[in-house]
Amino acid sequence: MSAGFDVAGREAPATTPPPRDDDARSPTVRDKVVSAALWGVNLAFLAPAMGAMTALFSVVPPDRVQPVQRWYCRSQLALTGCRWRAVVHPDVDPDAQYVFAQNHTNHFDHVAMYNATPHFKQGLELESHFKYPFYGWFMRARGTIPVPAAREGRTEGLVASARAEVERGHSILAFPEGTRTLDGRVGPFRSGVFVMAQRLGLPIVPVAVTGMYDVMRKGSWIIQPGVDVTVYVEAPVPTEGTTEADLPDLERRVHDAIAARVDAYFDEAGRG
Numbered sequence: 001m002s003a004g005f006d007v008a009g010r011e012a013p014a015t016t017p018p019p020r021d022d023d024a025r026s027p028t029v030r031d032k033v034v035s036a037a038l039w040g041v042n043l044a045f046l047a048p049a050m051g052a053m054t055a056l057f058s059v060v061p062p063d064r065v066q067p068v069q070r071w072y073c074r075s076q077l078a079l080t081g082c083r084w085r086a087v088v089h090p091d092v093d094p095d096a097q098y099v100f101a102q103n104h105t106n107h108f109d110h111v112a113m114y115n116a117t118p119h120f121k122q123g124l125e126l127e128s129h130f131k132y133p134f135y136g137w138f139m140r141a142r143g144t145i146p147v148p149a150a151r152e153g154r155t156e157g158l159v160a161s162a163r164a165e166v167e168r169g170h171s172i173l174a175f176p177e178g179t180r181t182l183d184g185r186v187g188p189f190r191s192g193v194f195v196m197a198q199r200l201g202l203p204i205v206p207v208a209v210t211g212m213y214d215v216m217r218k219g220s221w222i223i224q225p226g227v228d229v230t231v232y233v234e235a236p237v238p239t240e241g242t243t244e245a246d247l248p249d250l251e252r253r254v255h256d257a258i259a260a261r262v263d264a265y266f267d268e269a270g271r272g
Helices: 029-057 066-078 109-114 127-131 135-142 154-167 192-200 244-268
Strands: 083-088 099-102 121-126 145-147 171-174 204-210 228-233
Touching: 029 066, 029 135, 066 109, 099 109, 099 192, 099 244, 109 171, 109 204, 109 228, 121 127, 121 135, 121 154, 127 135, 127 145, 145 154, 154 171, 154 192, 171 192, 192 204, 192 244, 204 244
Parallel strands: 083 228, 099 171, 099 204, 121 145, 121 171
Antiparallel strands: 204 228
């Protein structure tokens, strides 16, 4: 539900190691059969659920029906067959507003993190994705902020749209990598999310989701059930009083916080 763009503590118990020890292995017949069944169930749920929420948002503001959206996220995630938990840093205030910056793995990312905190989170999404049936209609009805392809004036427009959401009491959810990972690790960040947070004066909350790379990967339709998915919501990184000269340091701090969790996940399983 989000996209990156460029400019023109509670301790967690040990997790079950990732089930895919050999990243190069080809899907088995069983993998394909199980995945086909999971996709069938997911799509059978997604279309009517998103259609119903889209209709609901036309008469009720989305932030007034959070329980429905949280139910949808729980259900969609459960239909992948994963086991989910969240570890939230005690400095994350449920009544404050933030820019949540999450690593980007697959199409289930937003449902993976959404229920980790009680905040209403408005996402950023590529403008071209609003053309998709059901998903695009849902995003438009929910008020998702479109990210245009053209760079000219893009940052100013996105900051203005995000500011309007903040004035409504909403937080922002963004994927600063701007694209899904190809190897499970955290890639380079694009600067636009940090420019936006700095101009709005909102703290940035690093969000590291581990396990989703083993649930499904970019370029593959295989869904692997039985994976432990953990959402780590880290301590907020303040932006108030910072200038554009501080942006590289903000970006580094957020990137390091997310990458540390993701790298530890792979290293624990001997996949470093």
